[in-house]
Amino acid sequence: MSFxxxxxxxxxxxLENCKLFTLTLLMALPLGLLVAAGSMTRFRPIRWLSxxxxxxxxxxxxxLQLFVVLYAPGLLFGTPMKSRMTAALLAFVxxxxxxxxxxxxxxxxxxxxGQYEAGQVLGLTRMQIFWKIIFxxxxxxxxxxxxxxxxxxxxxxxxxxxxAISELLMSAERFAGKGLIWPLFFTGIYFLLFCGGLTxxxxxxxxxLDYYKG
Amino acid sequence: MxxxxxxxxxxxxxxxxxxxxxxxxxxxxxxLVILGSSGSGKTTLLRSLNFLETPEQxxxxxxxxxxxxxxxxxxxxxxxxxxxxxxxxxxxxxFHLFPQYSVLENLTLAMKIHRDAKRKNKxxxxxxxxxxxxxxxxxxxxxxxxxxxxxxSGGQQQRVAIARALALKPDILCFDEPTSALDxxxxxxxxxxxxxxxxxxxxxxxxxHEMHFARHxxxxxxxxxxxxxEEEGTAEQIFESPQSEKLKNFLSKIYD
Ligand SMILES: Nc1ncnc2c1ncn2[C@@H]1O[C@H](COP(=O)(O)OP(=O)(O)OP(=O)(O)O)[C@@H](O)[C@H]1O
Ligand SMILES: [Mg+2]
Numbered sequence: 001m002s003f004x005x006x007x008x009x010x011x012x013x014x015l016e017n018c019k020l021f022t023l024t025l026l027m028a029l030p031l032g033l034l035v036a037a038g039s040m041t042r043f044r045p046i047r048w049l050s051x052x053x054x055x056x057x058x059x060x061x062x063x064l065q066l067f068v069v070l071y072a073p074g075l076l077f078g079t080p081m082k083s084r085m086t087a088a089l090l091a092f093v094x095x096x097x098x099x100x101x102x103x104x105x106x107x108x109x110x111x112x113x114g115q116y117e118a119g120q121v122l123g124l125t126r127m128q129i130f131w132k133i134i135f136x137x138x139x140x141x142x143x144x145x146x147x148x149x150x151x152x153x154x155x156x157x158x159x160x161x162x163x164a165i166s167e168l169l170m171s172a173e174r175f176a177g178k179g180l181i182w183p184l185f186f187t188g189i190y191f192l193l194f195c196g197g198l199t200x201x202x203x204x205x206x207x208x209l210d211y212y213k214g
Numbered sequence: 215m216x217x218x219x220x221x222x223x224x225x226x227x228x229x230x231x232x233x234x235x236x237x238x239x240x241x242x243x244x245x246l247v248i249l250g251s252s253g254s255g256k257t258t259l260l261r262s263l264n265f266l267e268t269p270e271q272x273x274x275x276x277x278x279x280x281x282x283x284x285x286x287x288x289x290x291x292x293x294x295x296x297x298x299x300x301x302x303x304x305x306x307x308x309f310h311l312f313p314q315y316s317v318l319e320n321l322t323l324a325m326k327i328h329r330d331a332k333r334k335n336k337x338x339x340x341x342x343x344x345x346x347x348x349x350x351x352x353x354x355x356x357x358x359x360x361x362x363x364x365x366x367s368g369g370q371q372q373r374v375a376i377a378r379a380l381a382l383k384p385d386i387l388c389f390d391e392p393t394s395a396l397d398x399x400x401x402x403x404x405x406x407x408x409x410x411x412x413x414x415x416x417x418x419x420x421x422x423h424e425m426h427f428a429r430h431x432x433x434x435x436x437x438x439x440x441x442x443x444e445e446e447g448t449a450e451q452i453f454e455s456p457q458s459e460k461l462k463n464f465l466s467k468i469y470d
Contacts (some may be wrong), residue, residue, distance in 0.1 A: 004370055112306060112310070114306060114310035115310060115312065116310075117306070117310065118306065118312070119324075120263050120264075120265075120266060120298060120299070121266070121302070121303065121304045121379075122323070122324035122378070122382060123296045123297070123299060123300045123324065123328065123382065124296075124324060124327060125292070125296065126292075128327055132323060132327070133222075133323075134314055136314045137313065137314060140314075164306035211362065212313050212314050212362045212364060213313065213364040214312035214360075214363065214364055
């Protein structure tokens with residue numbers, strides 16, 4: 001087994017991780033904001049539902065959620081999941097939206113009431129206040145916990161192997177089965193580089209938002 | 215004709231009656247100072263005028279026509295409330311500037327939203343910037359236009375907050391203890407700005423604990439105690455010949 005062949009196979013696996021990572025982020029980030037809004041609304045049934053959702057998702061293993069999303073539609077409703085990737089993506093989006101929503105909620109609740117009232121006395125609507133005044137301050141506050149969660153997501157994408165998605169670790173494991181140990185270590189390089197890049201990106205954004213305090 | 219007439223404002227929080235039938239009037243260009251000990255309801259009154267609190271009862275008349283009747287405030291839509299509150303401006307004790315925006319942007323944010331909506335018309339935007347610069351000049355902070363709030367002293371921040379409130383040309387500008395959060399050496403610059411506003415005939419309602427200032431700037435003083443207007447009069451009447459025991463008490467504590 002040549003180095004090239006291993007690299008090719010691992011890279012193909014890693015692309016699955018990347019795909020899952022990117023699509024999860026793209027969907028879970030806005031969805032999390034929606035869930036956060038739900039868990040803070042004055043309308044009780046919605047608030048109760050949102051908090052329930054967050055509680056259930058955060059209190060059960062992601063692995064279990066992967067199995068449920070993959071099998072439940074087929075076994076319960078007779079409409080099996082079209083693809084394993086779709087199932088994985090759905091489970092990840094749901095899971096991460098719940099975690100993100102709590103980060104958003106913490107950030108939003110940390111903004112002083114005075115910021116809203118200053119906007120109100122200037123005659124702005126709730127939406128204008130949120131998007132023009134509050135949101136940017138929230139972003140700055142939640143950047144550190146967000147970057148943690150995003151790095152966790154990178155590593156969590158490997159869990160997709162439990163529903164037979166040929167991601168990076170699964171590819172490496174196949175080589176291990178054939179008596180080749182080094183590809184397993186090699187996967188670490190992929191994660192290190194990817195997470196390193198993300199860390200740089202986050203500190204760049206943090207610096208960008210460093211022009212003001214408060 | 216009075217620019218503002220407030221009738222029978224009642225506000226309770228839970229079971230606490232905080233305002234128990236407040237009445238007063240102001241003429242255009244007048245300065246009304248509100249005095250009163252802690253918890254007497256001064257902040258609640260200003261917040262009610264700015265529609266940040268909803269009293270259970272009471273009316274606000276602006277230029278002799280009814281602006282709001284709180285008895286049926288349930289019928290007021292959010293949009294109506296936004297329109298009504300634009301007649302008032304409010305300067306908070308702790309400024310509440312928007313930290314992520316520059317001084318100039320703090321002033322222009324709402325102006326641009328109200329006057330330009332989403333059209334991004336260059337002429338209108340330039341006009342708004344020019345108006346905001348004039349206001350900054352008025353509060354003596356033109357050279358700070360590009361600074362961010364955290365780079366300013368408390369006194370400067372409060373002057374920006376005053377300019378921001380003026381930017382929307384309210385009929386009546388309210389101040390809630392504008393110098394209470396400031397170091398003593400910084401109160402002067404803020405009070406000076408307010409005195410200049412009086413000279414340019416700005417109608418103002420000022421809650422303050424600065425007695426010396428109150429005395430000199432007030433055309434009329436309301437003394438509040440336990441949610442009612444206990445005594446009302448000119449600065450001279452209030453300070454030289456207080457009638458009620460509560461007011462005498464209040465003044466003697468302050469001059470101790
Ligand atoms: N949101 C609220 N919920 C419950 N009680 C409140 C609320 N806001 C004010 N109060 C109560 O209403 C009363 C009047 O408060 P207010 O802030 O209007 O007084 P104040 O005259 O401005 O006092 P200070 O001089 O300390 O600023 C107080 O007893 C206060 O505890
Ligand atoms: Mg107060």
